[in-house]
Every structure is written in structure tokens, then in C-alpha cells.
Amino acid sequence: xxxxxxxxxxxxxxxxxxxxxxxxxxxxxxxxxxxxxxxxxxxxxxxxxxxxxxxxxxxxxxxxxxxxxxxxxxxxxxxxxxxxxxxxxxxxxxxxxxxxxxxxxxxxxxxxxxxxxxxxxxxxxxxxxxxxxxxxxxxxxxxxxxxxxxxxxxxxxxxxxxxxxxxxxxxxxxxxxxxxxxxxxxxxxxxxxxxxxxxxxxxxxxxxxxxxxxxxxxxxxxxxxxxxxxxxxxxxxxxxxxxxxxxxxxxxxxxxxxxxxxxxxxxxxxxxxxxxxxxxxxxxxxxxxxxxxxxxxxxxxxxxxxxxxxxxxxxxxxxxxxxxxxxxxxxxxxxxxxxxxxxxxxxxxxxxxxxxxxxxxxxxxxxxxxxxxxxxxxxxxxxxxxxxxxxx
Amino acid sequence: xxxxxxxxxxxxxxxxxxxxxxxxxxxxxxxxxxxxxxxxxxxxxxxxxxxxxxxxxxxxxxxxxxxxxxxxxxxxxxxxxxxxxxxxxxxxxxxxxxxxxxxxxxxxxxxxxxxxxxxxxxxxxxxxxxxxxxxxxxxxxxxxxxxxxxxxxxxxxxxxxxxxxxxxxxxxxxxxxxxxxxxxxxxxxxxxxxxxxxxxxxxxxxxxxxxxxxxxxxxxxxxxxxxxxxxxxxxxxxxxxxxxxxxxxxxxxxxxxxxxxxxxxxxxxxxxxxxxxxxxxxxxxxxxxxxxxxxxxxxxxxxxxxxxxxxxxxxxxxxxxxxxxxxxxxxxxxxxxxxxxxxxxxxxxxxxxxxxxxxxxxxxxxxxxxxxxxxxxxxxxxxxxxxxxxxxxxxxxxxxxxxxxxxxxxxxxxxxxxxxxxxxxxxxxxxxxxxxxxxxxxxxxxxxxxxxxxxxxxxxxxxxxxxxxxxxxxxxxxxxxxxxxxxxxxxxxxxxxxxxxxxxxxxxxxxxxxxxxxxxxxxxxxxxxxxxxxxxxxxxxxxxxxxxxx
Numbered sequence: 001x002x003x004x005x006x007x008x009x010x011x012x013x014x015x016x017x018x019x020x021x022x023x024x025x026x027x028x029x030x031x032x033x034x035x036x037x038x039x040x041x042x043x044x045x046x047x048x049x050x051x052x053x054x055x056x057x058x059x060x061x062x063x064x065x066x067x068x069x070x071x072x073x074x075x076x077x078x079x080x081x082x083x084x085x086x087x088x089x090x091x092x093x094x095x096x097x098x099x100x101x102x103x104x105x106x107x108x109x110x111x112x113x114x115x116x117x118x119x120x121x122x123x124x125x126x127x128x129x130x131x132x133x134x135x136x137x138x139x140x141x142x143x144x145x146x147x148x149x150x151x152x153x154x155x156x157x158x159x160x161x162x163x164x165x166x167x168x169x170x171x172x173x174x175x176x177x178x179x180x181x182x183x184x185x186x187x188x189x190x191x192x193x194x195x196x197x198x199x200x201x202x203x204x205x206x207x208x209x210x211x212x213x214x215x216x217x218x219x220x221x222x223x224x225x226x227x228x229x230x231x232x233x234x235x236x237x238x239x240x241x242x243x244x245x246x247x248x249x250x251x252x253x254x255x256x257x258x259x260x261x262x263x264x265x266x267x268x269x270x271x272x273x274x275x276x277x278x279x280x281x282x283x284x285x286x287x288x289x290x291x292x293x294x295x296x297x298x299x300x301x302x303x304x305x306x307x308x309x310x311x312x313x314x315x316x317x318x319x320x321x322x323x324x325x326x327x328x329x330x331x332x333x334x335x336x337x338x339x340x341x342x343x344x345x346x347x348x349x350x351x352x353x354x355x356x357x358x359x360x361x362x363x364x365x366x367x368x369x370x371x372x373x374x375x376x377x378x379x380x381x382x383x384x385x386x387x388x389x390x391x392x
Numbered sequence: 393x394x395x396x397x398x399x400x401x402x403x404x405x406x407x408x409x410x411x412x413x414x415x416x417x418x419x420x421x422x423x424x425x426x427x428x429x430x431x432x433x434x435x436x437x438x439x440x441x442x443x444x445x446x447x448x449x450x451x452x453x454x455x456x457x458x459x460x461x462x463x464x465x466x467x468x469x470x471x472x473x474x475x476x477x478x479x480x481x482x483x484x485x486x487x488x489x490x491x492x493x494x495x496x497x498x499x500x501x502x503x504x505x506x507x508x509x510x511x512x513x514x515x516x517x518x519x520x521x522x523x524x525x526x527x528x529x530x531x532x533x534x535x536x537x538x539x540x541x542x543x544x545x546x547x548x549x550x551x552x553x554x555x556x557x558x559x560x561x562x563x564x565x566x567x568x569x570x571x572x573x574x575x576x577x578x579x580x581x582x583x584x585x586x587x588x589x590x591x592x593x594x595x596x597x598x599x600x601x602x603x604x605x606x607x608x609x610x611x612x613x614x615x616x617x618x619x620x621x622x623x624x625x626x627x628x629x630x631x632x633x634x635x636x637x638x639x640x641x642x643x644x645x646x647x648x649x650x651x652x653x654x655x656x657x658x659x660x661x662x663x664x665x666x667x668x669x670x671x672x673x674x675x676x677x678x679x680x681x682x683x684x685x686x687x688x689x690x691x692x693x694x695x696x697x698x699x700x701x702x703x704x705x706x707x708x709x710x711x712x713x714x715x716x717x718x719x720x721x722x723x724x725x726x727x728x729x730x731x732x733x734x735x736x737x738x739x740x741x742x743x744x745x746x747x748x749x750x751x752x753x754x755x756x757x758x759x760x761x762x763x764x765x766x767x768x769x770x771x772x773x774x775x776x777x778x779x780x781x782x783x784x785x786x787x788x789x790x791x792x793x794x795x796x797x798x799x800x801x802x803x804x805x806x807x808x809x810x811x812x813x814x815x816x817x818x819x820x821x822x823x824x825x826x827x828x829x830x831x832x833x834x835x836x837x838x839x840x841x842x843x844x845x846x847x848x849x850x851x852x853x854x855x856x857x858x859x860x861x862x863x864x865x866x867x868x869x870x871x872x873x874x875x876x877x878x879x880x881x882x883x884x885x886x887x888x889x890x891x892x893x894x895x896x897x898x899x900x901x902x903x904x905x906x907x908x909x910x911x912x913x914x915x916x917x918x919x920x921x922x923x924x925x926x927x928x929x930x931x932x933x934x935x936x937x938x939x940x941x942x
Contacts, residue, residue, distance in 0.1 A: 008675040010601035017475065017538045018467035024889045025875035026541035026882070030534060034548035048527035051547040052486045059551035061858060061871075065560060065800075065851035066568040069422070069836065073568070073850050094852055096911050097860045099870045100552045123521035124528075127451055130444035138441075173408040178417050178500060181513050185421075185497040185567065190490060194520060197493060201517050205440040208405050212441060215404045230407060244414040251415035 034059070036107075038116045045120035053190035056091050057109035061100030063091075077112070079186045080257030081331050082315075084111030085323035111321055112188040117195035118313045119306050126198055130205060133298050137209060141216055144291040150220045152288035156358045158221055161292060162214070164353055165280060166229025167239055169210035171246050171272075172299065176203025178250035179259050186256035192314065196260065199307045206299035213295050241349040242271060245342050257315075261332060262339045264311040265382065268303055269375040270343040275350060276300050278367030286359030312381050319383035329384060336379065336387040344392055347371070401439045409506035421498040421571040422845035425638050427631055429504045435623035436511035443514065447521065450613050454525065457609040458532055466605065467536050472743070472887045474602035475537055477668035479740035482530040483546035484559035484660070485591075486523040488583075491563035492621075493519035495579050498571035503628055511624045518617040529610045539889060541875050541882045542739040549882075552871050554737040554855045557800040561656050565649075569834075569847020572632065573645045580625025582649040585695060587657040588618045589686035594679075595661055601671035633702045640841065643705040648833045650707050651825040654714040655799035658683070662724030663731055667745070672752035680718050680757070688715060710825065717805065717823075722933055725757070725764050726804035729934060732771055732885070733790060736782045736864060736900065737855075739873050741884040744772035763933045775886040777899045782864075782885065785903045790935040794909040794928070795854045796822035798829045806932035811913075811925045818914050818921065860908035865900035 180200030596608035
């Protein structure tokens, strides 16, 4: 007979430490009370994001405690030329005997703090959305493989997908990593930076979707050249103006606002949607391909249903800012004048692609007109003027 | 697509690596390090196709456990002593997490290896996960724990209370200054590789022992990501080591980062684990024992020392000194005592220590009672308002300490205090290493070498300065640490929730004003300052006044 040695484990005790067990001051206070919700009720999204990135104009009484060599600290509002109401007011002066500034602070101190991501992205939404897209794509591609759907593609379409759909992966990767992910250090509030991260992850995922789709095609289609997209991206004349433009976006000098604006307001409708929605999505079915549109469509949905909505919520309030509307409109109109010609040049360089598939999509000029109309609508939603450069 | 192996898929996405042809990306964040382009494999080997479902599955487990905890009435068995300290911990930690996400862009341009950028991007989104899932845990505590005060206003409180800056270094240190110093050495090589072990492994174990299995659920889920981030830091470190000119900076940064992390993390987590627990089984590991296992053995001996052969100068002396501080100089106990001394400037309740606690401390740290026992007995005696002041204003043989200008933990091991006039101001430092950080490391030159990208120490680094001359009641009201009856304080020096036994701001009105040690130091004459220093380094342990000269 063996005897069990008593194990040493923590004891469970009845503590009755659950809500409602006693009444005392604050015993029924069950809401974060340090921020004002955008709407009537505090949302789950707001509860997990608002005020995580502190601000010396609010509760951060001792200020930022580390600085860059040039003296900049925290998240400088000067990291974009755009301005939000209130930001030119000096930060509260604190020093010996001033107190922490806890009473009488005007809040929000400036308009940047009013921003909320309309997609309400936080970790739960990010992973649910990302995992759903992945599952959907996997199911589509698995079914296509089992149905031998790739056998229906005509040779010119195979060439088109291996070269040109393949080339698009590089664009999504550069924008995702070096524009959006890069900018997540720069925005003025946690809500800006979290929304920017979500946008970045959409793009990085889309880039990888295209890369792995390309790998599948290498495995499924005889003679499919899985490396052709690299050569196309590096040296195909049709792509070089697009590449030049895409590489110019992460090269914007220290202005996160311009980077995101130029990408989501100018590049995406005039080049991104032009290629994706007005070429690939229109041509694929006629060339026997029902799979590529689902991969590209997932990325298109990211932009049109989520990232664009976030972008308008981020920039429209600056165009209608109660203090700096004129300043901001002038800046954003300047950005439009700067980036629209480059985008149109890149778009036009892609025109030869329209004639490559056997089954032709609607004409390039019609597609470009649609892209311009879409762009004009976005610009109007932002409260800006359609730039004259659009007519070039 | 779904049938491809992760290795094959990962190899494929390397084709995305970008070599600029027309425009170089902007170099927004400077570094004094130099990197040569080198093939270095992305150590994370993550592809979003598998990453998103993996994280979603981890989320399902976390949120499932959250539901289970509520349905299973977990809060009927949670120790209040433990949950109170979570008001501090869970107001600190979402900021370091989100700051780690913000740190990744500091590396993109400076580490010229596009393959590594994929891993950094994955880390970025991981960190967003951590920050928001921890905020969510705090929200659950706020909704279901008996005393929501301190949770409901945590992100106001953390940003203005008297120890917030201690925690904030563990965030701002990741995102500001020299890009490699901050985002690589401080964040990934030291904070994540060494100290997340105590943060996310040792501390959750203690939570479970105190009836809280949600904290381990969330933080072990977090830690499973951290282990991947460690690989990111390692790859960057090896690249840095391959350039001889970086060795001097690596030595500097490892010394700074190690020491600062020790000062900050050991102060906080050591206190939570040793003074926040009700589990006093003798078999339970003390923080010192955990530290020895997780940090000394696992980090120092298994991770750092093998890097010596690549030319990394390991701060052996500082590893031993950190242990000396914890084991011989009572660092954690001194910090816990300081937290409890200033309970009224906090936003959580700090429980008294009982005879059972005393016995455990004496068993784990022989000599503890002689040093700290009497003071904790006084703390207990003074915990209910009864015509006396809070302990900070009572005669209990405790000299209120000066802050360390660098780590902002006070100079608690009194004999180590260093005083210097720097940038025109008299400053105190808790140790010569913190003095070195200010006077030598965070400067535009280092040992004769130009270091134009090194960061700066900024801000109002002594909390007491802001309230110099204020009545304590006004301080507490200014910070917003008052409950919804307008006078009962959020913080309490006991767990008693009987409104008649709770401290109110009315009790504080009778106290003398709060005085800033640093303001007073700078008002002293040279002779007075010299005498002050001579006296200070004779004080302690446990903050006792210097013995009278015989």
C-alpha cells in the first residue's frame, strides 16, 4: 500500500471579492472615467485604446521623460504639416509647486484627440478579420485546385497573372511595411497609430496572399514562372513609373499625414483600384479565371471598406477643422497637386497591360475615367477641391 | 495555398524583400551604430496566413477563459491584496506594449536587412495585441472585482501618480533616442529577453496562487509571442556585432539597459510578487529565487555569456551587482516600503503584513524582521484613521528618500546614493550606475566618440517638485484620486472597505505640506549639502535615520 504525500499547493480561499459584495464609495463605478466617448456610450474599442498613449497636455504631469537628440519628445505634433485646433496653445507649464495640472485642463486639448477609427480596430477585430480572410482564400484556392480550375486559363492569362498580378505584391508589401507600419510611430494619438497599424497589416497580408497564390500557381500550372513577377517589377517599362511612385511614398520627409494621404487618397483610387478593380477583376472571368478575383478582391475590400473609411475619418476633420481648416486645406490641396500628376503618369504607364489578355477588359480610358470619378468622390468627401491636375 | 508548408511559404515571401531602385525610404530615426548589409534570415518565420488563425485561436482560449472566470465566480476567491496591485500593473503595462509596437519603425531603416523587417512587422502587430488585450483584462477586473476604484481611472492615474515615471521608462526607453539603443538593445535584448520572464511568467504564477487565473491566461498568451520577439533582437544583435565599430556602443547600451531594467522592473514586479501575495508556503519561490532562475541562469548564463565569444562585452559586474542589490541590500523590500509609505499618493490599496507574512519573509530573507518588521507593524497600527496622520507624516524611523534622477525610483539603498551637479542642477542618483547613465551615457559624446543620436533625459523627473509646498489633500484631489462621495480616497493603507474606516481627504488636511527633496537640496548651501550627503549615506536600512555620531 502506498501513501500519498501531501502536495504543497496554494490554498483556495473564499474571499468574496466580487462586484456588489459590499457597498462603499465607488463600489458601483464600473466605467472608465478618464475619457469622454465619441458617441453616447463608451465602446469596447475606446476602452482598450483611448489614453494608452499619454499626452502632456492632459494627465501626463511630469511630461515625456526621454527625448531625441534634437530635443523632440513623445509624439510631436509637428511630425505632420496638418494641424488640429488647439495644438498651437502652449503645453501646460509645470514646475515647482504648480501641481500636476489635474484641475482646469481643457480637454480635449486639441482636435487630434477626437479621432476614432470607424472600424474600431483592436486585437480581437484584427485577428478575427484576418483569420476570416485567410480561411476564405484558402477555401477558394483549395476548391479551385481540386476542380482543376487553373486548367481553364488561356496562356496569355497565365502570363498576365505570373507577371502583372505577381508584380502587385511588391506594391502592397512596400506600402504595408514602409508607409503604414513605419507611420505607426508618428501619429499624435493611440487611435491614429492603432488604425495605421491595422491598415499596414491589411497590406502586408495582401502582399503575402499574392506571393503564396503565386506559389500555388507554380505548383499547379505547368511552366508557370514563379519568379517572373520579380523581373517584371524590376524592369518592365509598364511598371517602372508605378514603382517610382510607390518608392516615393516611403521617402516622404517626416510627414506621416502626407504619407497616408498620398497613399490612400491619391495612389489607391488612381492606381490601385485602377489596376485591381478596373483591370484584373474585369478581365479575369472572361479569361477563365474565377480564383484571382477572390484573392485580389480581399485586398480590394480591405481598402474600399475599411482603410478608406478610416482615412476619411482621419483627414476630413482636419479639412473642416474649426481653427485650421484653411491651413489644412491648403496643405492637402498641395499634396493633391503634387501626387496626382505622378499617379496619373503611373496609371497611364500601365495602359499596355489592358491589351495583353485574350479577353479584353473594358477600355483603359473607361477604367481611368472610373478611377478619376472615384477619386473625385473621395476628395469631395474630404471637403477638398478636385485638383486641376486630374485633367492632365 | 493552404497545403504549402510554412517553411516553403516563408521562403516564398522573401521574394517580397524590397531593394529600392528610385527612392530610398526616409531615414527618420538616427543611430550611431553602423550596419553592413548582410544576409540574415528572418528568425520568426511567420507568414500571416498561419499567423492570423493562430492568434485567433489563442484569442478564443483567452476570451473563453474570461467568460469561464465570470461564470465560475472567480472573484469570490481572488485575493484583494493581489488584485489591488493589478491596478498599478495593468495601468503601466499597456503603454510599454504599445510602445514596443511603435519601436519597430526605428529599426526598418537602420537595419538594412529586408528579411528581418518581416519579423519586426509581426512583432509590431503582436504588441498591439498585447496592449489591447491587457486593457481588456483590466476592463474585466473593473467590471467584476469588488473595488473598481483605481481601475476606473487608471490611465489618468498612471500618468500623474508618484511612481508612474518608474514604469514609463519601460516604454519611452523603447521609442526615443538612438534607434538601436532604444528599439533593439533596451527593448528586445534586455527588456524582452531578460525581464519578460519575471513579468509574464513568474508573476502570472503568483496570480494563480492568489485565485486569479485570468492574469496567467492572458499573460502566458502574451509570453508565447514574446519568445518570438527575442529572436528578432538576437538577429539584429548579431548584425551589430559583425561591425567592430559598434562594440563600444553595445557595451555602453548593454550596461545602461541592463541596469535600468533591473532598477525599474525588479522594483515593480518584485514588490507585486513579494508583497502582493497571500501564498506564504515555504516551498513557494521568493522573487530572489525566481530572479536567480529566470534572469541569472536563463538570461545571463544561457543567453548573454555565450555571446561573449562574438565580441560582446558582458556587464558581469552589473549582473552581480543587481543580485547584490536584491539579495544583500534588500532592494525589493526597500521599494515595497516606499510604495507603502506613500500609499496616499497611489490609487490602489496596500494591505498590511501579518505574522504569517513576517514568518515567510524571515524564512526567505533571513534578517528581514530586524530590518523591516517594526516598520510594517507601524504601518498596520496606523492603517485605520484614528486621529493620527498617514504613516509618511508619523515618526516611524523613516526618512523620506530623495529620487534618483535617472530611474526615478528613490535612492533607497542609502549608502549607494550619489550626488552631483549636472546641467546646473543638483541631482541625486540611487547608484553610481544611474549617475553614469546621466553624466556619461546619455550625452552627445561617449568616451571621446561623437554620439549625436543618443537620447536625452527630459521631463520633470521628480514628482514631488510639482507639489512642493502643497497640502496633501490638495495633492490627492489634483491627481483625481478621490471616490464618488467626493472625499473618500481611492488609495487606502488597508483592505477594509467599511466607509467609516476609510481615509478621506479631510484626514489629510491636518498634515504638513508635501516638500520636494530636490527643491530643498538645490536651496542648500554647499556646506549644508555636504552634510546632507554625509548623513544620507549613513541612513538605512529600511529608511532609518543615520545613527547619531558618538
